[in-house]
Amino acid sequence: MSDSHSALLEMRDVSVTVRGAGGDVPVLRDVALEVGRGELVGVVGETGAGKSFTARAVLGLLPHGAQRVSGSVVFDGTELDKPRAYADLRGTRMGFVPQNPRLALDPVFTVGSQLVAVIRRGQRTSRKQARARGIALLADLGVHEPERVMRSYAHQLSGGLCQRACIAIALANDPELVIADEPTTGLDVTVQRQILDLLRSQLVRDGRGGLLITHDLGVIATWCDRVAVMYAGRVVAVGPVADVLREGHPYAQGLKGIAVALEHGVEPVAIPGTVPTPGDQIEGCAFAPRCAVATDRCRADDPAPRPYGDQLVRCHHPVADAELPGVGRPTRSKEVGV
Numbered sequence: 001m002s003d004s005h006s007a008l009l010e011m012r013d014v015s016v017t018v019r020g021a022g023g024d025v026p027v028l029r030d031v032a033l034e035v036g037r038g039e040l041v042g043v044v045g046e047t048g049a050g051k052s053f054t055a056r057a058v059l060g061l062l063p064h065g066a067q068r069v070s071g072s073v074v075f076d077g078t079e080l081d082k083p084r085a086y087a088d089l090r091g092t093r094m095g096f097v098p099q100n101p102r103l104a105l106d107p108v109f110t111v112g113s114q115l116v117a118v119i120r121r122g123q124r125t126s127r128k129q130a131r132a133r134g135i136a137l138l139a140d141l142g143v144h145e146p147e148r149v150m151r152s153y154a155h156q157l158s159g160g161l162c163q164r165a166c167i168a169i170a171l172a173n174d175p176e177l178v179i180a181d182e183p184t185t186g187l188d189v190t191v192q193r194q195i196l197d198l199l200r201s202q203l204v205r206d207g208r209g210g211l212l213i214t215h216d217l218g219v220i221a222t223w224c225d226r227v228a229v230m231y232a233g234r235v236v237a238v239g240p241v242a243d244v245l246r247e248g249h250p251y252a253q254g255l256k257g258i259a260v261a262l263e264h265g266v267e268p269v270a271i272p273g274t275v276p277t278p279g280d281q282i283e284g285c286a287f288a289p290r291c292a293v294a295t296d297r298c299r300a301d302d303p304a305p306r307p308y309g310d311q312l313v314r315c316h317h318p319v320a321d322a323e324l325p326g327v328g329r330p331t332r333s334k335e336v337g338v
């Protein structure tokens with residue numbers, strides 16, 4: 001049941017496996033995450049961390065061969081445990097901006113017919129009114145010729161216009177929750193700012209909320225309230241953006257160092273080593289082999305989440321402000337991908 005004090009979205013210890021050559025391997029491990037009402041939560045981490053799987057686990061859109069093996073997803077007080085639980089939610093109460101917008105659009109229908117269909121699925125409205133709403137949404141997203149885009153097929157549009165068409169589809173029915181997977185990657189800074197301003201203004205009012213997946217810590221610093229940092233299929237730090245960026249998990253501090261260096265046009269100090277891939281044998285903390293402050297304990301014991309100020313961190317040795325390289329916090333959405 002809806003309760004104005006409960007979180008809009010709660011993922012509790014969600015684990016997901018995918019079928020590999022040698023059996024099922026974990027891609028998400030005990031992911032716990034909340035989106036409060038009126039809150040935009042960022043999800044950040046290197047490629048392969050499990051960000052997209054997190055989005056898909058919430059939406060019940062796991063790819064073939066992947067399955068949720070434990071945990072729960074609760075949206076507005078309702079547990080989403082069966083495919084039919086999603087039937088009345090996706091496209092209406094939950095909007096999704098997928099990572100590859102050109103592939104996400106249906107190639108045999110115009111953008112306009114897809115937008116009109118989504119709007120009419122969620123609202124009692126005439127075709128004409130739905131079309132006007134679609135045009136207005138595209139215009140809000142900075143599309144200069146929305147009527148032309150409505151008449152176009154995906155293959156006739158640039159990547160940026162396909163992206164904005166997907167965002168318009170996600171927002172079409174004023175969903176309570178929007179999950180956006182890299183919604184502005186590749187767009188120029190002005191358009192990116194316009195889209196993220198619009199997403200934020202839509203999502204932080206009326207008890208709505210959003211999950212914004214990005215490689216870009218500058219985007220998170222500017223537009224999100226809280227952030228979850230993912231590593232090897234896990235949330236390793238979660239909390240208010242300013243806190244997570246200031247101090248805590250050494251991995252989050254490493255990402256911050258890279259983002260800040262890029263923002264200042266300085267060669268970043270890369271985090272040594274590579275991200276483990278699903279199926280790798282992990283002993284102790286998955287980040288330990290790359291961590292500047294790891295000890296024998298880290299290599300032996302997998303850290304459980306524990307409070308660190310207002311954050312939760314999976315780390316035996318969280319670092320205080322300025323203990324690791326990094327010069328402050330990234331401030332804006334330049335090319336600061338991690």
Ligand SMILES: Nc1ncnc2c1ncn2[C@@H]1O[C@H](COP(=O)(O)OP(=O)(O)OP(=O)(O)O)[C@@H](O)[C@H]1O
Nearest residue numbers: 018027046047048049050051052053054063277278
């Ligand atoms: N369909 C699939 N089947 C099996 N494994 C997959 C599949 N899709 C992704 N993976 C693997 O699952 C892991 C998590 O992938 P995911 O796409 O969630 O990462 P991500 O953090 O979103 O990365 P990126 O930033 O590159 O999008 C990766 O190691 C990836 O190689």
